[in-house]
Amino acid sequence: MDNRSFQAMRTEFVPLNGIRRTGRRHAAYGSFTGSARRLLKNAGLFFGAILAIVSLAACSTDNGAALDTSVAAPLSIPALLDPTYDGAGVAHYDLKLGESRHDYRQTALTDTYSYNGMSVLGPTLRLRTGDSVVISVTNELDEVTTAHWHGADVPAEDDGGPHSLIEPGATWIADFEVIQPAATLWYHPHVHGSTAEQVYRGAAGLIIIGDDNSAAATLPSTYGVDDIPVIIQDREFTEDGQLDFAIDDDGRGKLYSTLTVNGTINPFVDVPEGLVRLRLLNGSQARIYNLSVEGADMTMIASDGGYLASPVALRQLVLAPGDRAEIVVNVFMESAALVDRSLGRVLELRPNGAASGTGLLPDKLATIERIPESEITVDRSFDMDEERRSRQSGTRWTINGAEFDMSRIDFEVRLGDTERWTLTGDEGQHVFHPHQTQFQILSINGEPPPPEESGWEDSVLVNDEREVVIVARFNTYAAEDTPxxxxxxxxxxxxxxxxxxxxIIDE
Ligand SMILES: [Cu+2]
Structure with missing residues (x-):
């Protein structure tokens, strides 16, 4: 929509609430819309639709005045990227990471990173269990990057870790089979020393793996309609509307004050009445969310690695960086909202009057065979520790006393072994994430895990009051050259x- 139709729409609205416009256009727009919305609440969907269009129209500004982000905006839904199958049945995907600009409703458009020309973030990759996939990743940035498939069980050379650098202008190919069940994973760069900044600028996207079980399940599954991607990230903006990035080298990691979901500040999403699925990803640098749902019940159906055995009713859900959780919310008549204990509203769900295709959750979601402890052949322990030293030498961030060294292999696993790992940490918060494997939690502080942590996991919160013991099988890929x-x-x-x-050594 161009500026003229935007103005025309404003003119239509002004007599309805009698607000006189003063000051700069966008400052006025905020209060105007807020009042108009209250006034028009009962005026039907027609005006609602116009308001939505006005919000979109206002997004084309770059003139130095911030829009009022206290007014809810429609949630941005990342595009879906489905594969192109070649004659041999191989699924092909193309990703291009480059610079972009996104409208965060700040004083100017914000410089971002994104995949495939999106304004921020990347498309949602839809994978199918059993497929052979080829993902080509082109780096159009001025800096080196990688593409890591977080939570995916793939060969080490396709995993996109710090050894698989993609130089500016280069294309890297990941080539693997999808050997794991339905799950919500994600992708992001993994360059040692600049992972935080690249993810913060917008380089991240969801991966949805589907299988026969997920296709048959009576769960909300229409993407963007009743199956909503929810990428939660905190951000900070400078006065000129740009992203303010920092690394916190002396504590819990950098926390920013503004919540975004899929790049939208203060978002709402129109949903049908009935069951609505939210695919939650904490894509933040350091913030741990303590989530609940106001105005509806929350039921968790999947953790990092896929479905739980059965739905689990929850009041609160702790989501640490890297974590995913799929929840189902029963929306009926009134708006419901996902809220965080510290930052407040994350996402408002507004019923749009349509009926959801799903009314009742199944009793059983998946068969999760518990890995028997009798299978364990190796024990290891990992202690995550911030070691404060003198002011001159700074802080060391270590696992088992060692800082990362790209030329050092910390340990070798024998292919086929099942290992039990004990995870401990200092008084800070840490999130242990091993690549390649989905693990099970055996215990938290010596107790069996609660049902919501009894499925497959690839990331787990650890601190000095939360000692976690996990068990993992290493029976899929050897990794003798690339760690x-x-x-x-x-x-x-x-x-x-x-x-x-x-x-991982095949002996
Ligand atoms: Cu940590």
Missing amino acids: YMFHCHILDHEDLGMMGQFL
């Missing part, structure tokens, strides 16, 4: 050295 990473997913900590690497 897999394990690290803290607080991205400040990771970039500062809280990372190590392991090989």
Whole structure:
């Protein structure tokens, strides 16, 4: 929509609430819309639609005045990227990471990173279990990057860790089979020292794996309609509307004050009445969210690695950086909202009067065979620690006392082994994330995990009051030349050295 039709729409509205426009256009726009919305609440969908169009129309500004982000805006839904199948049945995907600009409703358009020409973030990759996939990733940035498939069980050379650098202008090909069940994963760069900044600028996207089980399940599954991607990230903006980035090298990682979901500040999404699925990803640098749903019940159906055995009713959900959770919310008549304990509203769900295709959740979602402890052949322990030293030498971010060294292999796993790892940390918050494997939690502080942490996981919160014991099988790929990473997913900590690497040896 051009400026003229935007103005025309404003003119239509002004008599309805009698607000006189003063000051700069966008400052006025905010209060105007807020009042207009209250006034027009009962005026039907027609005006609602016009308001939505006005919000979109206002997005084309770059003239130095911030829009009022206290007015809710329609949630941006990342495009879907479905594969192109070649004659041999191989699924092909193309990703191009480049610079872009996004409208965060700040004083100017914000410089961002994005994939495939989106204004921020990347398209949602839809993968199918059993497919052979080829993903080509082209780096159109001026800096080196990588593409890591977080949570995916793939060969080490296709994993996109810090060893798989993509130089500016170069294309890197990942080539693997999808050997894991339905799940919500994600992709992001993994360059040692600049992972936090590249993700912060917008280089991240969802991966949705589907299989026969997910296709048959009676769950909301229409993407963007009743199956909503929810990428939660915090941001800070400078006065000129640009992203303010920092690494916190002396604490819990950098926390920013403004919540965004899929790049939208203060978002709402229109949803049908009935069950609505939210695919939550904490794509933040360091912030841990404590989520609940107001105005409706929340039921968790999937953790990092896929479906839980059965739906789990929850009041609160802790989502640490890197974590995913799929929840189902029963929206009926009234708006409901996903809220965070610290930052407040994350996403408003507004019923649009249509009926959702799904009314009742199934009792059973998946068969999760517990890995028997009798299968364990190796024990290891990992202690994540911030070591404060003198002011001159700064802080060391370590696992088992060692900072990351790209030339050092920390340990070797034998292909076929099942290992039990004990994870401990200092008084700070850490998120242990090993590549390649989905693990199960055996215990938290010696107790069995609650049902919501009894499925497949690839990231887990650890601190001095939360000792976690996990079990993992390493029976899919050997990695004798290229290591897999394990690290803290607080991205400040990771970039500062809280990372190590392991090989998987086929003996
Ligand atoms: Cu950490």
